[in-house]
Every structure is written in structure tokens, then in C-alpha cells.
Amino acid sequence: MHANVPVAQHRGVMWACMALLVCLGLVAIQSVRMGVAGLIVELAQTEVNRWAATPARRGLGELNRVAGYFSDSLGIIADNPWALEGLGALDLARVRVSGTPAEAVAFTRDAHLRFRRALQQRPTSPFLWANIARSKLLLDEIDEEFFKAMRHADELGRWEPASQQTVLFAGLAAWGKLDPGLQQAMTGILRRGSLRNAPKLYEIVKSYRRFDLVCGIGEYNLIAGPDCRRLEGGAKSGRRMNKGNR
């Protein structure tokens, strides 16, 4: 009886080791899969970064080729948030080169769903919230989800230039529908952003001709000066005309 105990213990240890090895093996396989999926996304991201360095309009073929990388990555890890976000961003880029309006709407809807799926993995990513706001804007759905995405993107990405730019762009597009809190948030972005990326933010403001939002912020004086003076001159002549009419 005594002689059998060590043998049983030995077997138990052996089984435990076996189970541990199997677990380690599974973890290793999963790690390899995640690594390969990440590597493929990295390849796609390198291409996208190269586009950013040489700005030019990309054709559907080129966008589809890079989208293929992200799709391959999702084939390995279905919920890879990095790949989902990248593919969503490419879907939004495909909108402008799509063959029909219906196809463009389908691309935008796909992008929106991908951002939402990615958000389940990374609920604190300001970029994902900003991209959700952008896709809702392109879907022409300025609703509660849009406002929620705008608020989260602003709160989570206070100092993230990319997030600031997207939120400001979407906010100015839907300005008339924003509540006072969100309108205030836009001026907050302009103030904070003036320290790091004033020219980029000013470019967005200029595209909407909303000089009134930056003329009171000192950091923009250098780049916005001429436009602000023109705005002030226009307002003065408007006041003079009003007085004359009275």
C-alpha cells in the first residue's frame, strides 16, 4: 500500500505536467496567431503611412489591396481591434472612389460596424470614438450615438492631435445640431490644439469659414490674423449698414 502512493503521486504530477504543457502549447499557438495577425496589420499600416507621406488620391484597386491585408489579419484573429479599425478607415476612404452612391453608403455602414466591434475590445480608444462620429456624419445620422461618440472622443483624447482633428471636423459639420456643451468642447479643442497643431486645426476651421471661433484665441493670431481682420471689417461695415438703414 505504501509502495503504491509514490507511484500514484508520480502519475498525478505527470498528468498535471501534461495538462500544463498542453495549456502552454495552446497559449503558444494563440501567441503565434496573434503575432502573425499583428504582423500583417503592421504591413498594411506601413503602406497607409507611406500614403500619408505622399498625398495623392488612391484608386479603388490600391485601397482594396491594402484592405486585403486587414481582412487576412481578421481571418486569423476575428476580433483584432487594430485590424478592424484599419479596415474601417479604409472603408471610409473607399467611399470617395466607389462606383455608385449605394456602394458608398454600404462602405460607410461597414466601417461603422467595424468601429463598433473594435470598440468592444478597446472602449477607451479616443480614435475609435472619433471614427464612429465620423462614420455617423457620413451616414448623415446626427443622432444620440453621434453625440455620445463626440463626447467620449473629446474626453478620452484631450491631447491627441488626430482625435482632436476628427472631432473638430465632425463638430463643425454638425454645428447647428450640437448642444452648448459640445459647442464649448469644440472651442476647448481649438484652445488645447493651438499648442501642438494650430495650423492643422486652423485649416479645418478655414474650410468651414468659422474664423469667429479662433479670432479670440491668441495662439492663432499669426496664422488667422488676415482672415480675422477681414471678418472684423465685414462686421463693422454690416453694423454701419444697419445704422444707415435705421
Add this chain to the structure above:
Amino acid sequence: MLTKDASRSLRALVAAGLVLVQAVLPCVVWAQAAAPSAGAAPAAATASGFLSSVTGVVFIRKANGEQVAAKPGDVFEPGSTIVAGANGQVGLLFADGQIIGLSANSTLRVDAYRFDASDIKASRAAIVLVSGAMTVVTGVIGNENPQGLSIAAGNMTLSVAGKDATAFGIEVNAATQAGSVAVTVGALLIRTPAGPAITVGAEQFVRLQAGVATAPPQPLSAAPAALQALAGLARSFAQAETAPVDVQAAAIKLALANLPPAAAGPAGTTPVFLPPVTPGAAGGCVGSPC
């Protein structure tokens, strides 16, 4: 009894008559043969343009109310209405080189069109987007005589602002009269009954609602996806050279190119068309082949 001289005169008269008949007959035959083409000539002169591409279900409703299924190479005249069905898409090429792409579920009417390459100032085009969406790249009329081109959609009227080729997309809801315009190349002047005219420049878009003053233009990247796609199509059309076209010649060429392939047979053989054979009452046949 005729004298020799009288008989000679009579023969000369008959000969002269025969010569006269021989001379006149070809002219009469030519005139008869030419009559149908002379009849077609006014149609050729009034053809505004032709359908350069047709996908899905597309109809042309002519000014006289006749409605026919459209195919590539069909010409259209002023007063024609072109209707693209749920899966339909159609490209229109006008005599002055203007290109219009009509999207699915859309209706367009050519109210007036007159193009004279030798007198551009007198050339006119009035086009109405009744419902749906379309892309436009202006041709010679829009580029050289901007006042001559008028495009209406809902309660807005668009005209070219400037003297450059202009490419844009428009969508309009027939029920609400609301619409959007996205410009990719050039600039447009948009008039509505609700407020002052507004200029929309390249890479900008504007929304219009019935009875509401038009909001200032916004950057095209903020436009709804469907409108961005229209603008993208306009941009790709704008890359093509817009020059006046000989509508009849181009339409016939396109129609021939789109004919279905000939019945299968050995390559190089000429197809032979035989008259139909009608079975007779006694099991034989009736007609020349019998």
C-alpha cells in the same frame, strides 16, 4: 400617210422624248430614294445627344409620350425624359460634349437643347433633374456660354460660375424638394426662392431645403457618403476631354458596337437569311421556296 420629212421629225421627237425620260428618270428615282433621309435630316439636327452607356432598366419617354426601353446609342431630343429604374444607370453624352451620369431611381428631362458650334452664344441647354441623383461635367455650352446652361433640380436652379469645365453631383428628393449639390471642379451659382444666390466652389457641398435659406457651403469630405460618391464619379468623368460630338455618327457607331453577336457559324462565312417557309394545307409549302 406621213411624208418622209414628217416621219423623220416624228422619229426625232420620239428620240428626244426618250432622251428626256432617260435623263429625268434617275433624278426622280434619286429624289424618291433621298426622300426618307431628307425626312430624317430634321431629326438629326434636333438630336440633343445619345446614351453612351446603359445598365439595368432605363427608359426614354419621348416628347410625344412614347416610351421605349433604352439601349446604348439611342438618341434623345428636347422634350425627352430619361428614367433609370431601381438597378438602372445611364450615361448621356450631349452634342456639346456635356456628360451626365444618371443614377438608379432617377428621372431627368431635357427641356430645351440647341447647340450650334458656329454660334456658341446662341446655344442653349435646359435640363431638369426631376428626382434622384446625377453627375454632370459641363461641355462647350457651359464652359463658353455659362448663361446658356440651366440645370434645375427641385426648387433650385444651377448655373456655371466662371468659364471653366465644371463637374458636380446633384441629388434631389421629388417629394420634399430638398437636395444637395457637391462640386468637384469649377464653381456653381445656386439660386433658390428662399434666399440669395450662393456660390459653391470646388471640393464643397451644400444642402438645400424647400423654404429655408441655404446654409453656407461645407467641405466635401463632410458630405454624406452617397453625395461623396456622386462627386467622385463627377471627378472621374471630368478627367475625360469634353469636346463637341457628331451625335448621329457616334450614336450609330455605339449602337453597332453593342449589337448582339451574329448567329454561330464558321468564321468568315456570310450569314444567309432565308425567307420563312409556311406549311401548306396538304403538308407541302406555300411561297417562293416551294
